[in-house]
Amino acid sequence: DGGITQSPKYLFRKEGQNVTLSCEQNLNHDAMYWYRQDPGQGLRLIYYSQIVNDFQKGDIAEGYSVSREKKESFPLTVTSAQKNPTAFYLCASSPLRQINTEAFFGQGTRLTVV
Amino acid sequence: AQSVTQLDSQVPVFEEAPVELRCNYSSSVSVYLFWYVQYPNQGLQLLLKYLSGSTLVKGINGFEAEFNKSQTSFHLRKPSVHISDTAEYFCAVSDYQAGTALIFGKGTTLSVSS
Numbered sequence: 001d002g003g004i005t006q007s008p009k010y011l012f013r014k015e016g017q018n019v020t021l022s023c024e025q026n027l028n029h030d031a032m033y034w035y036r037q038d039p040g041q042g043l044r045l046i047y048y049s050q051i052v053n054d055f056q057k058g059d060i061a062e063g064y065s066v067s068r069e070k071k072e073s074f075p076l077t078v079t080s081a082q083k084n085p086t087a088f089y090l091c092a093s094s095p096l097r098q099i100n101t102e103a104f105f106g107q108g109t110r111l112t113v114v
Numbered sequence: 115a116q117s118v119t120q121l122d123s124q125v126p127v128f129e130e131a132p133v134e135l136r137c138n139y140s141s142s143v144s145v146y147l148f149w150y151v152q153y154p155n156q157g158l159q160l161l162l163k164y165l166s167g168s169t170l171v172k173g174i175n176g177f178e179a180e181f182n183k184s185q186t187s188f189h190l191r192k193p194s195v196h197i198s199d200t201a202e203y204f205c206a207v208s209d210y211q212a213g214t215a216l217i218f219g220k221g222t223t224l225s226v227s228s
Contacts, residue, residue: 042120
């Protein structure tokens with residue numbers, strides 16, 4: 001089945017540590033996105049990428065980094081510079097066609113700082 | 115810049131009652147509009163989308179939405195809700211450029227009780 005796989009589903013991090021969240025898709029989509037979800041805040045865009053080896057900052061990129069070495073993969077690193085990393089992280093992808101269409105989402109990773 | 119306002123953060127209703135979840139958007143350009151549903155600790159699932167054509171859009175699970183350009187609204191409706199419709203609902207907007215990230219509202223929690 002085609003889809004987006006995020007791993008792990010739950011992740012615990014000690015303060016001062018970097019952690020990397022995985023996102024893999026087999027939908028052959030060019031564009032991929034990372035969102036952060038906090039209660040009552042909706043989804044806020046962290047980074048997005050429209051093509052391999054290229055990505056752009058979203059609204060809340062500080063304290064995060066990404067890479068796009070393969071079309072299928074778009075990992076997100078939460079660095080120690082991110083002061084409040086506890087949140088639900090969602091990865092999404094979409095095709096690059098003549099018109100924009102909906103984004104397809106993974107099941108999310110819940111990150112907790114302990 | 116685009117933005118989305120979901121006018122109600124929580125909507126409690128009784129089973130089999132009708133419901134409307136309100137969404138307004140602002141944009142200086144023409145847009146596409148989406149409604150997503152999220153069940154606890156899961157990713158987002160597309161309910162319906164408006165790209166062009168008829169302003170009344172039908173989606174999954176008996177939901178429908180009406181695009182009103184003059185009022186910049188895209189309200190979601192269901193004539194009779196079920197307990198299983200309890201979830202969080204997000205309205206989103208994007209412009210026409212392929213690969214542009216969706217901009218989300220803060221969400222509306224629909225709680226259906228018997």
